[in-house]
Amino acid sequence: MVTPVSPKQFRLPDVGEGLTEAEIVRWHVQPGDEVEIHQIIVEIETAKAIVELPCPYEGVVTELLVSEGQTVDVGVPIITVDTGGDGAAAQPGQAAEQAAPEQADAPAMNEPGTVTPDQPKRQPVLVGYGVREGATKRRPRKGSAQGSANGAPPPPPPPTTAPVALAPPAQATAPKVPAQGSPQPVDNGLPLAKPPVRKLAKDLGVDLTAIVGTGPQGSITRDDVQAAQAAQAAPQAPQGAREERVPVKGVRKATAAAVSGSAFTAPHVTEFLQVDVTPTMETVKRLRDLPEFADVKVSPLLLVARALLTAVARHPMVNSSWSDGPDGAEIVVKHYVNLGIAAATDRGLIVPKVKDAQALGLPGLARALNELTAKARAGKASPADLTDGTITITNVGVFGVDAGTPIITPGEAAILAFGQIRDMPWVHEGELAIRKVTTLSLSFDHRVIDGELGSKVLRDIGDLLADPLRLLAVSP
Template sequence: MKEFKLPDVGEGLTEAEIVRWHVKAGDQVKVNQIIVEIETAKAVVELPCPFDGVVAALMAEEGETVDVGKPIISVDDGTGGGAAPAPAPASVPERGQALAEDMVPALPKEERQPVLVGYGVKMGAAKRRPRKAPPSAPSAPSTPSAPLTPSAPSAGPPAARENGPVTGTAAAPSGTAASVRPGAALAKPPVRKLAKDLGVDLTTLTGTGPQGSITRDDVQSALEAAAAPAVAHAVRTGEERIPVKGVRKATAQAMVASAFTAPHVTEFLQVDVTETMDAVGRLRRLADFAEVKVSPLLLVAKAVLVAARRYPMINSAWDEAAQEIVVKHHVNLGIAAATPRGLLVPNVKDAHAMSLPDLARALGALAETARAGRTQPADMAGGTITITNVGVFGVDAGTPILNPGESAILAFGQVRDMPWVVDGQIVPRKVCTLALSFDHRVVDGELGSLFLRDVGAMLEDPLRMLAWN
C-alpha cells in the first residue's frame, strides 16, 4: 500500500484545495494517469499518479483544503502492505491523539517501479521506528491484550455506557471500541484535519464509524447542528458568506502586501487614439494577422515594450533584503485577467523579443488559457511589468495596485468618442485615459511621467513605435 502526498506544485505553496477527483476507490490506476485536479493559490493543476495499482481510498474530499505533504490517496500496488488489524486498547500508539489506523506494518522488499520525476524510488523495506507504549489509564481494562470485540454492556468503561450522543451526530454502536482511551477521540488524520479547520472539538463527538471512530459525516453533522441558527439568521437578513480561499485569498494577501509595502504613485493621461484605432483596422486586414485576434491592447502592449526599452528603470524591482534595485533586461509582460476564479496575472515571457504577429498570438493564447481556468503557476511567475485593461468593462481609469515584485502597472481605459481640439478646431476623436501606478522607491516622478508620455505619444501616432523601437 502506498500513499501519495500532496506535492508543492508552485513556488513554496503550502496548501491546495481538492477540486475534482478523476478516480474512486477500487479503480485501477497507472503511473502518470491524471487522478485529481487541485486549486492552489495560483492555478488549477492536474496531478498524475506516481504509482501503478488499485485505488484503496481517497483521503481528501472535493472542496477540502489540504496542506502540502499530507496524503490524499492510497494505492494498493500489490506489495501486500495493507492496514494492520485494530490493536488492543493498551497497544494503541500515542502521538498526540493517535489512531489505531495509524499502525502500518513494514513493507516487504519490492521491485523497482517506474515513478514520476521528483518522487524517487525507495528500495528495501520501509519501517517505522518503535513507539512508546501509552501509560495505562485507571479505567482501562485489566487485560491489555484482549481483542476489541463486542461485549455485554457491563464490560465496557462506565463512560462508554453513560455518555449519550451529541446533538447532530448519531450514537456509537453499543459495546464498540469508541472509548479506546478515556478522553481520546478515535479518528483518521484527514478527519482530524477537517475538524481542526472547522473548529469542531472531536472529544465532544460520538463516532459512528468502525469501532466507534469519528467520520467526516460526524464532524459535518456537528458543524451543521451548531451553525443552523446562524444560517437561519443569515437567510432572514439576506446575508451570504463566501469562504476566502485559492486565487482570491492569494490575491488579497498580495494586494495588501503590495499596497502597504511599496509607496504607490498614480499618474493619468488622456490620449487621442484615433490613429491607433485606424491602425488596428488595417492590421486586421493583413495576411500575417489573418488567424489572430487584433485589438487595441496589442498596440498598447507594443508601446509599453518600446517605452520600457527607452526607460529600463521602469522594468525593475526593489529587493528589500539586499537593499538593491534589480533592473531586468528582459520583459515578461503581465496582462491582468478577470476569471471566475478571481484575478490572475499571467505574463508573456520575453515579450520584448517578439514580432508584432507573435505578440498577438501570445496575448490571444494567454487570454484563452485564463478564461478556461488552465493558467499554470509558471505562467504567472517572473512578471516584470503589467497592463490591466479596465476599458473592457466600460471604465475610463483607475488606480491599479502593483503586482508584487514589479515597479509599474498601466491601466488602459475604454476608448470612446469625445470632443477634441485638433488644429484649433473641436472635432470628435477616439480618446482613452491611461493610468500609470509605480513604486516611488524605484521610479521617481520624472521617470514615471516620461514613460507615460511616450506610451501616449506612440498611441497618438503608431509610427513612433517604428522610430523608437
Template sequence: MSRIKEFNLPDLGEGLTEGEILAWLVKVGDTIELNQPIVEVETAKAAVEIPAKWAGQVQAIFHPEGSTVEVGTPIIAIDTEPGAGPAEQSTTGASTSDLPTPSAASLAAVEVAPTEGAVEPGLIGGPAPGGRTAVLVGYGPRTTAAKRRPRKGAAPAASAPAAAPVQHSPAPVVPAPVRSPSPAVNGNGRSSGPVLAKPPVRKLAKDLGVDLSALTGSGPSGSITREDVQRAAAPAAAEPLTVTSPVSSAASFGADREQRIPVKGVRRLTAENMSRSAFTAPHVTEFLTVDVTRAMKALDRLRGRREWRDVRVSPLLLVAKAVLLAVRRHPMVNSSWAGDEIVVKEYVNLGIAAATERGLIVPNIKDAGRLTLRELADAMTDLVQTAKAGRTSPADMSGGTLTITNVGVFGVDTGTPILPPGESAILAFGAVREQPWVHKGKVKPRLVTTLGLSFDHRIIDGELGSKFLRDVGDFLADPEATLLAWT
C-alpha cells in the same frame, strides 16, 4: 514490496501548503495509465490537473470533492499489479463518503511511496533539508515532529500506547491518514495540550462563545473544524432567550438573507498579495488622456493583411507593444525593490490581468520583449484563453516584472491599480471612447482613452514615471511614426 501505493498531494509550486479537490477524474475500480490525469485541484494560484505516478487500478479515494487537503496527505491508492491475482493485503473499493478507520495491521501493508523528482537545490538527488518530505517543487510538510514550547501549567502529554504486534491476517486494507495521539486530558475531561484549529475557526469559536479546549476535533490530525464549533454552539443557540435587547435584535436582523462566501483559493491569494503590496510599496499614480484614433486605424489595416486574418488583434496588443518599447528607453521601470538594492531586469515577463470565474489572476508572458508583434499577439491570445478556461499553471503566474490591467473592457475610463508584489509598475488601460477633441485647431470627434500608471516611488520618481507614461502615450497616438522615430 507492496503493490498498493498511496499517492500524496504534491507541492504544486512556490511552497503552496494545501489545495482543494475540485473534481475526481477517476473512480474506484478504474484502470489508469501512467501520467493520466486523475484529479483536478485548486490551489491559491490556479486549478491544475494532477497526473498519476503509476499505472494500475484505483483501489481507494481518500478525500471527496470540495475537501481541502494539505500537501503530503495521501489522496488516492493504486494497485500497480491489478492482474497478478489477489494481493496478500489488498485495498477494497471504498468510497469517499464512507471510509472505515484502518487497523494497524492494514496500514502496515500499504507502501507510502516517496514523491519523485524532488531534490535539494544544487544537489542532484539530495535529501530535503530540515526533516521535510521531498515534493515536486520546494519542500512539503516535516516528517519529524515539531518541537513546541510547553505552555505554562500544562500537563505533560500522554505517551502513545505501544503498538500491538502486526497480525498478518487477510483483513481488507482501506488506507487513510493516521491521526496523531490525542493530547493529555486534565481532571475536567478537557484537553491540556495545544488546540489544533485554524485562525478562522478560532475566530468563529470566539464569536459564538465556544471553548475550543472542550471540543474533540473531527478534522485532520484531530484538528477542530468549523462544523465542530457550530455543533457545539447549536444547543446554546436553541435555548429560549428570556430577555431580548434592542442591540441583539438589530444584530440578527436580515441574517437569513445574507450570503457568506469562504475566502479561499485565488481570492484569498489576491487579498493577501494586494494587502501586502498596498502597505509595503509607496504607490503613486499618474494619468494621461490620449487620442488613439490613428492607432485604431493602424489596427484596422493590420487586420486586413492576409497573414493576420486568423489572429486576434485588439487595442490591448498595441498597449503591450507600447509598454515593451518604453521599457527599452526606461529600464528602471522594469525592476524590483530588494531591501538593500534595486534589481533591474533585462527581461520583461509581461503580466496581463485576467478576470476569471475563480477571481483575478495575473499570468505573464515570459521574456515578452523578445517577441515579434505577431508572436506577442499569439501569446496574449493563448494566455487569455487558458486563464478563462481555468488552466493557468502556477509557473505562468510566477516571476512577473511588469503588468497591464485592461479595465476598459468593463467600460471604465481608468483606475489606480495596486502593484503586484515584487513589481515596480502597473499600467491601467481604460475604455476607448469617441469624444470631442481639439485636432489641428478644430474640435472634432476622436477616439480617446485614458491611461493610469501606478508605480513604486522608492524606485521610480515622478520624472521617470512621467517620461515612461508619456512614451506609452506617444506610441498609442501614432504607432507608425513613433516606431520609426525610436528605431
C-alpha cells in the same frame, strides 16, 4: 439510497505529506458508471498540486458525496461504489475502507464500529493526517494496549496523575472546588487531569485551564471535557441568509496576499492621462488586413503593449524592482521585459507573462498575447507562465470602465491600466470632433520611480498611441 449490496465509500486520502484538505476539481465518473480498480475517478487540488485519484474499488458508482469546487478534509467520504457480490474485489476493498479511516486517526486502529458519522473536525498537525474529531469518539477504551496510545503523544503530566488512576471513586462527595475557590488548583498551576483525558481535550481542542474539574481533587474528567466542548460548539448557530460567507481559497487567496503585500510595501502613485487613440484604432484596422497578422487577433491592447515596451526601452528604470538585500536596498533594473497581462478568468485574476517581450516583433507579440491569455483563461497556464514578470498591463477597458488605480504586481515597479475606448468630444486640430478616447493610468512604486519619470513614461505611451507612427520613429 443505497442498495443492499456492498457499497464502499472512498475517503479522501492524504496524497501528499501532511495535507489536511483538498478541493474537488473535476469528477471523471457519474453515478451509474462502472469503475475499475485504479480507474481515475476524480481530480483534486491540494495545497501542493492537482492530483488524479485512482479508484480503489471495482463496481458501479452509486453516489458522488462531494460536488466539484468543494473543499473537503482528508478522511471525508467522497464517493460510494457498489462493489456487488464480487468477492475478489470486495476483499481488498473492505480492508481499504478499514484502513483509510484508521490511518486518518492513528489511535483508532483496532476499533471498528466506533466510527460515528459526526461532523469532521480536525486538529492541524505538522505532518500526517491530522486528528479528526471522529478519532476521539472511540476513546482509547478497551482498545488493546497497542491501539490506544499510538497517536497519543504522552503529555508531560504532573507526576501526581498516574496514581490517580487508582483513586477511589469519591464522586459522591463531589468536591467541586479545592482551597481558594480557584477552579484550576494544584500547586504547579496546571489543571489536574489524567493522560487520556488530556488527550481527549487535545483532540477536541478544549483548553483544560478553562475548565472547572468535577472529579476527585478537582481533577477534570472526561465528562467535563465533553461538556466544555459542547459549550464551545453551541454558539455556532446557523446564520441567516442575509449574509453569505464565501471561502477564500486558490487564486483568490493568492491574489489577496499579493495585492495586500504590494499595496503595503510599495508606496503607490497613480497618474492618469486621456489620449485620443483614433489613429491607433485605424492602425489596428490596417494591421488586421496584413498577411503577417492573418492568423492572429489584433486588438488595441497589442499597440498599448508595444507602446509600453517602447517606453520601457527609453526609460529602463521603470522596468525594475525594489530589492531589500542583505547589504541594504537595491534597485534591480531589468534589461528584458517579461510583460504581464492581467486577465480575468473563471478562476480569478491571473497575470500570465510574455517572456522577453522586448525581443518580439509585432506579429510575435500579438501571437504571444493571444496564446497566453487563452491559456490563462483555460486554466492551463504553467507556473512559468505566471512568474518572473517585470511590468504589467491591465486592460480594465474590457469591463467598460475608464480608469483605475492598479496595484503593482509584487516584484515589479509599475503597472499600466488601459481603460475603455469610447467616442468622446475632443478638440482635434483646433476643432471639436468626436474621437476615440481612452484613459491610461500608470501606478508606480514611488521608491523607485519619481513623479518626473512616471510622467515621462505615461506621456510617452500616450504620444505613441496618439500617433502610432512614432512607434516606428523611436524604435531602436
